[in-house]
Amino acid sequence: MSSPIVAPSILASDWGKLRDECKAAEDAGADWLHLDVMDGHFVPPITFGPDVVAVAKDAVQIPLDVHLMIEQPERHLQAFADAGADSISVHVEATAHLHRTLQQIRKLGCKAGAALNPATPASSVEAVLDMCDLLLVMTVNPGWGGQSFIEPMLAKVSELHAAVKKTGAKAVVEVDGGINAETGRRCVEAGAGVLVAGTYVFGSGDYASAIKSLK
Ligand code: DX5
Ligand code: ZN
Numbered sequence: 001m002s003s004p005i006v007a008p009s010i011l012a013s014d015w016g017k018l019r020d021e022c023k024a025a026e027d028a029g030a031d032w033l034h035l036d037v038m039d040g041h042f043v044p045p046i047t048f049g050p051d052v053v054a055v056a057k058d059a060v061q062i063p064l065d066v067h068l069m070i071e072q073p074e075r076h077l078q079a080f081a082d083a084g085a086d087s088i089s090v091h092v093e094a095t096a097h098l099h100r101t102l103q104q105i106r107k108l109g110c111k112a113g114a115a116l117n118p119a120t121p122a123s124s125v126e127a128v129l130d131m132c133d134l135l136l137v138m139t140v141n142p143g144w145g146g147q148s149f150i151e152p153m154l155a156k157v158s159e160l161h162a163a164v165k166k167t168g169a170k171a172v173v174e175v176d177g178g179i180n181a182e183t184g185r186r187c188v189e190a191g192a193g194v195l196v197a198g199t200y201v202f203g204s205g206d207y208a209s210a211i212k213s214l215k
Contacts, residue, residue, distance in 0.1 A: 003215040004188050007032040007065050008207070009176070009198035010056065011047065012145045018052070021202065022059040028207035029215075032065045032086075034176070034196045039070035042094050043143035050076070050083035057084030065134075065196075067115065067176065069142045070094065074101045081108035089113025089136045089174075092124050102131040113174070117142065118150050122159040132171040134194065135160050139187070140177030145198040149178030154190045161191025181213040 008030045013021035022033055035053055040046040056064055063086035070076065073090040074097065080088055088105045092114050095101045105112035113134030114125045118141055125135060137157050140147035157173055164171050174194035175187045184195045195214050204210040 002193075004184070004192060005031040005172075005194040006201075006211050006214045007034040007174075007194055007196045008201040008211070009034040009036055009145065009196050010202070011036045012198035012202035014202075018055060019059040022056045024207055025201065025211075026060040026062050028201075029211045030062060030201075030207075032063045032194070033060060034065045034067060034198075035085075036198075037066060037068050037070060037080075038143065041071045042091065043069045045143055050079040053080060053083035053085060063087065065089070065113075065174075065194075067113075067136065067196075068094075069115075074104060077101070077104050077108060081105075081110055085110055087111035087113055087134055089115045089134055091115045091117065091142075092120060093117055098125075099128055099131065102128055106131070106133075115142075115176075116156070118153060122156050122163065125160070126163065129163060129167055129169040129171060132169070134174050135164070135171050136174045136176055137192075138177055139175050139179065139183070142177075146203075147178055149180075149183040154186060157187055157190040157192050179214070184214045 038047040066085040102112040111133035115136035139153040172193035176196035179197040180200040
């Protein structure tokens with residue numbers, strides 16, 4: 001089993017020193033930075049938009065993995081690509097035109113991801129597997145950091161991983177929510193290739209050890 005890509009989520013970092021926090025995660029061995037964009041509609045909280053993505057872009061060299069928890073994400077793709085997103089994931093529940101939205105993301109030169117809420121089945125992305133670079137399985141309900149991992153999501157990770165292998169698609173399964181060394185290991189065993197971790201990394205006193213333990 002190869003070691004996973006580790007993407008700390010800045011949601012759990014200290015935003016008063018955001019640049020330093022991004023840099024600290026990079027220096028501690030993060031492969032990507034995960035940026036959680038929330039609009040107060042698709043999920044209750046509001047976080048930040050493209051301007052903050054641009055701050056992170058300026059602070060680090062590693063890829064920026066932008067997770068859009070917003071309604072009608074197609075209206076904002078250009079702005080996030082311009083701000084420096086390397087990958088953009090949209091929720092399948094938030095767009096009426098998933099196929100076209102994924103196409104648009106790739107056309108902007110970004111990796112395209114489809115994110116699935118816990119109650120959304122793996123079959124929802126069956127028809128667009130070859131258009132996805134990332135399949136983002138929410139292992140908590142989106143909106144907040146620090147929640148507990150939802151166990152049955154492991155089966156969804158396996159199912160998606162198997163579907164990718166079967167069809168010869170190239171998508172990588174990413175997991176997000178409640179990830180620590182233990183849940184992360186089990187997700188990787190089930191077929192995940194990218195681990196997002198907010199609280200586990202930024203809530204620890206030692207970012208490097210936390211990231212190392214996820215690998
Ligand atoms: C939740 C976000 C996650 C969040 C994960 O809506 O998508 O990326 O930051 O936080 P932890 O790792 O604390 O569960
Ligand atoms: Zn996220």
